[in-house]
Amino acid sequence: MSFNKRRVVLPVLLVLAVIAAYTWHVLHAHASPAVVLYGNVDIRETDLAFRQSGRLKTMLVDEGARVNAGQLLATLDDVPFQEAVAGAEANVAQARAELTKLYHGNRPQQVAEAREAVRQAVATDQNARADAARQRGLLANGASSQRIVDAANAASDAADANLAAARQQLNLMVVGSRQEDIDAGVAQLAVAQANLAQARTALSDTRVFAPVDAIVLSRVREPGSMVSPVAPVYTLTAITPVYVRAYARETELGKMVPGTQVKVFTDSSQHVYTGTVGFVSPQAEFTPKSVETTDLRTDLVYRIRVTIDHPDEHLRQGMPVTVRFAS
Numbered sequence: 001m002s003f004n005k006r007r008v009v010l011p012v013l014l015v016l017a018v019i020a021a022y023t024w025h026v027l028h029a030h031a032s033p034a035v036v037l038y039g040n041v042d043i044r045e046t047d048l049a050f051r052q053s054g055r056l057k058t059m060l061v062d063e064g065a066r067v068n069a070g071q072l073l074a075t076l077d078d079v080p081f082q083e084a085v086a087g088a089e090a091n092v093a094q095a096r097a098e099l100t101k102l103y104h105g106n107r108p109q110q111v112a113e114a115r116e117a118v119r120q121a122v123a124t125d126q127n128a129r130a131d132a133a134r135q136r137g138l139l140a141n142g143a144s145s146q147r148i149v150d151a152a153n154a155a156s157d158a159a160d161a162n163l164a165a166a167r168q169q170l171n172l173m174v175v176g177s178r179q180e181d182i183d184a185g186v187a188q189l190a191v192a193q194a195n196l197a198q199a200r201t202a203l204s205d206t207r208v209f210a211p212v213d214a215i216v217l218s219r220v221r222e223p224g225s226m227v228s229p230v231a232p233v234y235t236l237t238a239i240t241p242v243y244v245r246a247y248a249r250e251t252e253l254g255k256m257v258p259g260t261q262v263k264v265f266t267d268s269s270q271h272v273y274t275g276t277v278g279f280v281s282p283q284a285e286f287t288p289k290s291v292e293t294t295d296l297r298t299d300l301v302y303r304i305r306v307t308i309d310h311p312d313e314h315l316r317q318g319m320p321v322t323v324r325f326a327s
Contacts, residue, residue, distance in 0.1 A: 035255050035325040037304070039246030043317045045217060047232035050076055051205040056225045056233065063219050067210040067236070074221075074233050076206035085203055088196035095192040099185035114169050121163040128152070128159035213239045242311035244275060246323045247301035255325045256280045256304050264306065265322040269314055275323070279305040 054076040061073055132152040138144035214236035221233040244264060248256050256277060264273040281303040306323060308315060315321075 035248070035252050037246040037248055037252075037323040037325075039244050039306075039321055039323060041315055041317050041319045041321060042243040042245050042305075044238040044243070045317075046211060046214070046236045046238065048073065048208050048211075048234040048236060049229055049232045050074075050208060050227055051229050052076065052081070052202055053228045054078075054080070054206065054226070056221055056223050056227050059219060059221065059223055059233065061216050061219075061234075063216050065216045066239070067214055067216060069210055069212050071210045072207060073210055074208045076227070078203060078206040081199070081203040081206055085196070085199045088192070088199040092189070092192040092196050095185070095189040099182070099189050102182045102185045114166070117169065118163070118166045121159070121166040125156070125159035125163045128156040132156040208233065210236065212236075215239060237317055240311065242308040242315050243278075244306040244308065244321055244323060246304050246306065246321075248280075248304055249301055250284070253280070253302060256302070260325065262306055262326075263324045264308060265324065266315070266319060268319070271312075271314065273311070273315070274309045275306040276309060277304060278307045 056074065057077045058075045059073075060075075061067055061071075067073065132149070132155070135144050135149045135152040139146065139149045216234060217237045218235035219233075220235065221227060221231070227233060258277050258280060260277040262275050262277060264275050266273075284300040284302055286300060
């Protein structure tokens with residue numbers, strides 16, 4: 001290349017370099033730096049207890065075991081609860097039989113018996129009336145005394161009353177049960193059925209199942225122990241989903257939009273996890289002591305929750321992590 005050509009090319013290259021440097025400065029001068037937050041994997045523990053008191057019969061898993069949602073973990077001695085169910089079932093049967101009797105009314109034999117009682121009362125009443133009339137006639141002829149007449153009249157009145165009572169009893173037999181009695185029978189059956197449902201619920205509560213996929217953190221009781229509803233028998237730690245709790249300053253909230261994808265790092269491995277922002281607290285709070293940051297501890301921050309997309313066994317609860325948002 002000649003000297004004259006070099007004199008032309010060098011200034012052009014210099015101008016292009018200046019333009020490139022200026023362009024890079026313009027493009028990056030206003031670019032926001034990547035937001036980095038520090039937090040921990042959420043601790044999600046569950047204390048499992050029976051809803052009934054009783055003697056612990058079986059403990060089916062040990063500490064460290066992985067359990068699936070719905071898996072049976074422990075049982076109580078259920079003999080007293082089975083007996084309670086049997087008694088409640090008998091009470092339901094009795095209440096149902098009483099109500100059926102009220103619906104059906106009186107048996108034909110009972111109605112026939114009431115009719116015969118009326119006939120007997122009619123005959124007795126007629127005889128008492130005739131005897132009273134005869135005694136009054138004899139008294140007029142001087143063949144009877146006033147005392148005998150009075151006794152005959154009283155017997156006639158008593159026979160009248162007995163006849164009226166027999167007729168009323170026959171009417172009750174024919175009409176059958178009152179609606180009030182039927183309503184009371186319906187209520188008694190409902191009470192018995194509710195007691196049976198409660199007894200069956202108590203029987204089912206003699207078994208404890210895993211509510212979610214989890215790892216057994218603690219086995220608190222052993223078979224033979226007496227337990228109550230406030231005494232846990234297992235402590236579980238949930239496996240999925242895995243949440244990360246982190247805290248952001250107010251100036252960083254613009255990037256904390258639910259659904260935002262982030263990168264999550266740990267100190268124990270080189271694996272990079274992906275996560276999704278799922279929750280941003282609407283309230284500010286003081287920076288918790290567990291958050292590692294160079295800012296003052298008294299700064300107000302907002303709690304966010306990140307759901308790890310594909311967690312593995314290396315993400316343990318309580319582990320410190322770093323959350324990086326894209327720039």
